[in-house]
Amino acid sequence: MTPFKALAKSGAAVRALTLAAALSAGLSGCQLIQAANFLDKSTNKSVAASGERIPVLPSQDEITPAAALKGQDFQIPAPAPLAEWPLPGGTPEQSVEHVAAAPNLRIAWRQGLGTAGLNRKHFVTAPPVMADGKVFAMDGEAHVSAHDARSGRRLWEVDVRPKGRDDRRDRDAYGGGVAYAGGKLFVTSGYRLITALDPKTGRTLWTTRTDAPLHGAPNVSNGRIFTVTLDDQLLVFDADKGQQLWNYQAIIEPARILAASSPAVSGDTVVTGFASGELIAQRAPNGNDLWSQALSQSNRNNALSEIRDIAGRPVIYRGDVFAASHAGLFSAFALNTGAPRWSLPLSSQSTPWAAGDVVYVISTTGQLVCVARDSGQVYWVQDLNAAAPTNTLTSRGRRRRAPKAPKKAYWSGPVLASNRLIMVSSNGDLEARDPKTGDLQRTLRLGAPAMQPPIAAGDMLYVVTDKAELIAIR
Numbered sequence: 001m002t003p004f005k006a007l008a009k010s011g012a013a014v015r016a017l018t019l020a021a022a023l024s025a026g027l028s029g030c031q032l033i034q035a036a037n038f039l040d041k042s043t044n045k046s047v048a049a050s051g052e053r054i055p056v057l058p059s060q061d062e063i064t065p066a067a068a069l070k071g072q073d074f075q076i077p078a079p080a081p082l083a084e085w086p087l088p089g090g091t092p093e094q095s096v097e098h099v100a101a102a103p104n105l106r107i108a109w110r111q112g113l114g115t116a117g118l119n120r121k122h123f124v125t126a127p128p129v130m131a132d133g134k135v136f137a138m139d140g141e142a143h144v145s146a147h148d149a150r151s152g153r154r155l156w157e158v159d160v161r162p163k164g165r166d167d168r169r170d171r172d173a174y175g176g177g178v179a180y181a182g183g184k185l186f187v188t189s190g191y192r193l194i195t196a197l198d199p200k201t202g203r204t205l206w207t208t209r210t211d212a213p214l215h216g217a218p219n220v221s222n223g224r225i226f227t228v229t230l231d232d233q234l235l236v237f238d239a240d241k242g243q244q245l246w247n248y249q250a251i252i253e254p255a256r257i258l259a260a261s262s263p264a265v266s267g268d269t270v271v272t273g274f275a276s277g278e279l280i281a282q283r284a285p286n287g288n289d290l291w292s293q294a295l296s297q298s299n300r301n302n303a304l305s306e307i308r309d310i311a312g313r314p315v316i317y318r319g320d321v322f323a324a325s326h327a328g329l330f331s332a333f334a335l336n337t338g339a340p341r342w343s344l345p346l347s348s349q350s351t352p353w354a355a356g357d358v359v360y361v362i363s364t365t366g367q368l369v370c371v372a373r374d375s376g377q378v379y380w381v382q383d384l385n386a387a388a389p390t391n392t393l394t395s396r397g398r399r400r401r402a403p404k405a406p407k408k409a410y411w412s413g414p415v416l417a418s419n420r421l422i423m424v425s426s427n428g429d430l431e432a433r434d435p436k437t438g439d440l441q442r443t444l445r446l447g448a449p450a451m452q453p454p455i456a457a458g459d460m461l462y463v464v465t466d467k468a469e470l471i472a473i474r
Contacts (some may be wrong), residue, residue, distance in 0.1 A: 002047070003346070005051065008269065008460060013364065017183070017260075022159050023167070025156070026295040029221050031429075032177065038055075039206065039416060040207070041215040042256060045396075051447055053122065054316060054472050056299070058324070059163075060175065062212070062345055063344060063345070063367060063369055063381050064344055064362070064378065064381065065341045065378045065379060065381060066372075066377035066379070066441075067400070068336050068377065069372065069377055069378070069379050071428075071458050072379070073436070074117070074127070074356065074357040074358050074372070074379065074436075075136055075356045075357045076097075076098060076355045076357070076416070076435055076436075077097045077098045077355060077356050077460060078098065078100065079098045079100035079101075079230065079416075079417070079418050079419060080097075080098065080100055080416075081099075081100045081459065082096065082100070082456060082457050082458070083100045083129075083457065083458060084128045084130055084131045084132070084457050084458070085129055085178075085455040085456065085457035085462075086129050086130070086131040086179065086180035086181060087100065087129060087179050087180070087181070087217075087219055087220060087407075088127050088177055088217035088218075088219065088262045088313065089176075089212060089218075089219070089262065089264065089313050089315070089351065090455065090457075091127045092219060092220070092221035092264070092265040093264055093265065093315070093316035093317065094219075094262070094264040094313045094314065094315045094316065094351065095254065095315050095316055097315045097354070097355045097356070097416070097454070098355050098356075098416045098417070099199055099415070099416065099417045099418070099456035099457070100417070100418055100459065101194070101417040101457065101458075101459050101461055102417055102418060102422075102456070102457035102460060102461040102473045102474055103172075103398075103418045103459075103474075104474055105420075105430075105432060105442050105473060105474055106260065106444075106473065106474055107444070107446075107471060107472070108152075108460065108473060108474040109151065109152035109471075109472050109473040110152070110447075110469055110470065110471045110472070111147055111152040111153075111154060111469070111470045112468065112469055112470075113137050113143060113145055113368060113468040113470055115372045117419070120399075123140050123174045123175050123267050124139060124140045124175070124451075124452065124464060124465075124468055125140070125175030125176065125177065125180055125215050125217075125260050125452070125467075126128070126138040126176055126217055126452070126464065127177065127217060127303060127452045127453060127455060127464065128178075128452075128455055128457060128462045128463075128464050128470060129178055129179060129180050129246065129455065130455060130457040130462060131180040131199070132148055132180075132199060133148070133149050133150075133458075134146045134147065134148065134149055134155060134199065135147045135148075135149050135158045135186055135462055135470065135472075136178050136180060136199065137178070137464055137470050138176060138178050138187065138189075139178065139468035140157060140174050140175060140468060141157065141161070141174065142160045142161045142173075142176060142189040142190070142191055142193075143157060143159050143160075143210075144157070144159075144160055144178060145157040145158075146185075146188055146195065146199065146202065147470060149457075149460065150470075152470070152472055155227050156202040156219055156323045157368070158204075159175075159240055160187050160189060160191075160193060160195045160197075160198065160200040160207075161189070161191050161193075161350045162191055162193060163314075165276055170407040171190075172190050172213040172215075172230055173189070173191045173213060174213075174215070175190050175213075175215040175260060176188045176189035176190055176191075176214055176215060177187070177214075177216055177217020177218060178214075178217060178218075178223075179217060179218045179219060179220050179248055179365075180199060180220075181200070181220035181221075181240060181241075182220070182237065182238065183219070184195040184196045184198070185198075185199040186196065186207060186220060186225055186239070188216065188218050188349070189213075189214060189228050190211045190212035190213040190214065190215055190230075191213070192207070192209055192211065192213055192214070192237075193209060193210065193214075193217065194207070194208050194210060194214065194225065194237060194242065195208075195344050196239070196242060197467055206241060206242040207242070208226055208237060208242040208243075209408040209469075210229060210235060211229070211231075212228055212229035212230045212231045212233065213229065213230040214228070214230070214259035215230055215263050216228050216262050216379065217260075217261030217262050218262065218326045219263050219265055220266065221241055221265040221270075221284065222265075222268075222284065223239045223240065224236055224237070224238065224239060224265075224284060224285075225237040225238075225271070226263040226265060226270055226284075227261070227262070227263075228260070228261060228262070228263065228272060228274070230248070230276045231252050232250040232251065232253060232274045232276060233247055233248065233249050233250070234247060234248040234263065234270075234272050234277055234280075234282075234287075235247050235249070236258050236270075236284075236287065238290050244288040246286060246460065247279065247287070248272075248273075248287050250274040250276055250278050250280065251274070251276035251278060252422050253274070253276040253277075253308065253309070255274040255307050256275035256307065256309045257275070257309040257311045257326055257349055258312070259343075260327065261273050261310055261311055261312060261313050263314070264313060264314045264327045265316075265317060266315045266316045266319070266335060267284075268283055268284045268325065269281055269282070269283065269284060269290060269335060269336075270282055270283075270284040270423075271314045271316060271323075271335070272314070273295075273310025273311075273312075273325075274309075274310060274325050275307075275308065275309040275316050276308055277294050277295045277296040277309070277325050277327050278292060278293075278294060278295075278309025278310075279292065279293045279294070279295055279310060279314065279321070279323050279333070280292045281321070281335070281338055290338065291333075291337060291338025292338065293331070293333055293338055293340070294308075295301075295323060295325035295331055296306065296308040296325060296327035296328070296329060297329065297362060304463070307326050307327065308325055308326060308327040309325065309327075309349075309350040310323055310324070310325045310326075311326060311348075311350075312324055312348060312349060312351035312352065313349060313351040314349045315352050315353070315354055316335055317354035317373075318354075318373075319334065319335050319336070320328065320332050320333065320334060320335060320341060320373070321333045321335050322352040322354055322359050323333075323352070324346065324347075324348035324350060324352060324361055325347070325348070325351070326347050326348070326364065327347065327348070328345055328346065328347045329343050329344070330343065330346040330348060330352070330361055330371075331344070331358075332373070333345040334374065339372070341374075341376065342375060342376025343376065344369075344371065344376060344378070345361050346367075346369065347363055348361055348362060348363050348364060349364055349410075350362040350406075350412055350413065351451070351453065353413070353414050353421075354373060355371065355416050355417055355435075356371060356373075357373055357374070358370050358371060358373055358379065359371045360414050360416070360421060361411070362384070362411045362412070362413060362414065362423065365385075365436050366384040366385040366408065366409065366410070366411050367381050367382070367383055367384070367458065368382045368383075368384055368414065368421070368423070368433065368438055369379070369381050369413075370435075370438060380437060381438070382433065382437050382438035382439070384409070384411050384423065384425070384431065385408045385409060390461055407427050409425035409427040409429070410425065410426040410428045411425045411453065412424050412425070412450065412451050412452060412453045413453040414433075414453070415453055415454050415455070415456055415461070416435060417461060419434075419435065420432040420433065420434075420435065420441060420442075421433045421434070421435050421438070422454055422456075422461060423453075424446065424450035424451075424452075424453065424454060424463055425450065426449045426450075426451060426466075427445055427449065428445060428447060428449050428450065428471070429444070429445060429462065429464075430444070430445075430446055430450070430454075431443050431444075432442070432444075432445040442472070445462040446463065446465060446471060447465075448465035448466060449465060449466040449467070450465045450466065450468040451464050452464050454473075459474065460472050460473060460474055461473040461474075
């Protein structure tokens, strides 16, 4: 099968759709969309406008609130300050309960990251990280930069791409991610490199070549770097010298989503989601198998819905693992045994957020769902695409009239910060919602689409847009 990026054209502006590979050899992007419409037998004639993503898969999510939970309250922790967010999910477990950050929800500053935002060849897949008073971010073409966390002033910028012309022409050479640990900044990239940088200067400490592109951010724990390749291989490196320690090959799945995941680590256990829908737990020191689960339904009736990718990061929280796949399952498993706790028929590309009694998740159709952490019953569901916001603010803090017919958007997040659930979208909106009800509280226009969830640290939110711009919100 031939991988490709499914793109929608509108003049010079190009927006990526959710698929990054064809289901059979030789299909172009247009052919894939036509196949989707044929297989779905629908009359949907949607065409992506500039800056818009359109779904090519039908929704099979049937999520409704549980009658037994109607009117019931639940507990979430109080917001607490968080000085740093050094890893893609905040911690090795990819779990941060409730952060005190951005109480005013106003844009403090914005700063460009490099030359490559979203275009035909390059995609921003790296969430920012924050440590030691600096925010580290990466554009779609392996330009890594450090910024003062308070002012946004650029401290340094480096290009970690290989020098060879053929390497730079690799069609999969986009994206990657960053992570900070042990006084080093670790960078993965689609240019088949993993690099350690001095976070003070950007100087290269070591570089290791890989056989396949790395589109997701690395995770780091106990001196080990964990990252997943485009061909569904988990690679583990020594953080000090960059030597590979062990690897694990999952089922190779050419049909996959453009997004990329990161493993979650708790003690000596690493849990990884793959494009095949496999959720694998292993011993972090040596790769010995602990358990495996498959996050896909057996009754999917559309060929394109066989894309099983676990694109969001698995989350480890209070002895359980929470993960969602594109193939229609959001599930919880016991960390130590892999025993299933519960499952919901929900497709998602996002990372779940666990806090107290509940877990929040966003479906591929834009439903924000609040789930009881222990039972899997649903407290409430809110459609993020249901209506236009009524209290939108511009980036300068001025109120603007909401559009009458909002575009359907893809949403990333949520992040629980200062008693708000924060999400960002492909429409360029940041929304803040009540964590107890899901009701809309505030909407902030970012000025550009954003498909990487925000991070929250040092009383600020930080967002990277698809145009390779870093935005700080206080």
